[in-house]
Amino acid sequence: MDDRYTLLFQKGNGNVINSFAQWGIVCCKVPFKAGGKVKDFSERNWSDEHGYDTYFPAKSCFEAYDAEFEMAYKGQELASNPFNLSLAMTAISNFKKWLSGNDTQNGSGTELKIYSPYSSIGRQKCFLVEISDEEPHLQMKDEGGNHYHENIVTFKVKFKVTDPMTDITLTT
Secondary structure, three states, X not given: OXXXXXXXXXXXXXXXXXXXXXXXXXXXXXXXXXXOOEOOOOEEOOOOOOOOEEXXXXXXXXXXXXXXXXXXXXXXXXXXXOOOOHHHHHHHHHHHHHHHOOOOOOOOOOOEEEEEOOOOEEEEEEEEEEEOOOEEEEEEEXXXXXXXXXXXXXXXXXXXXXXOOOOOOOOO
């Protein structure tokens, strides 16, 4: 798989997981920020003084931010019924369960490391915020005398990045 469509994940010190190899889900857009918003400095507004009494720290700290990735599942299924997305929905459901820690009875954890080999941007201390509704697109395909639905399902996944400064790298 081309690196520009690969997204790698890790929970704790567990195995690094490739979203395409694990669930057939590719990354279409990586939103990691190179910049960021600086946290406000502490200030006091004294009524008998001009301006503000501002505390200037030795370094500025950055705020956490949301990162919304565009993802897609692509697969094919026999056209045994007019609208068959069972493999796509199973893959997306398993992806959602793993990201949210709901893939095991006691929970597998929610703290994530995320890395895009294409952008060379990686962040730690991330967690799932939201997965958008899916947008399925179907087209018919004939192969070997069989009719298939080629399914492409796009959706967005939003993560909270609580450590906006630490750069990480993951490899499989």
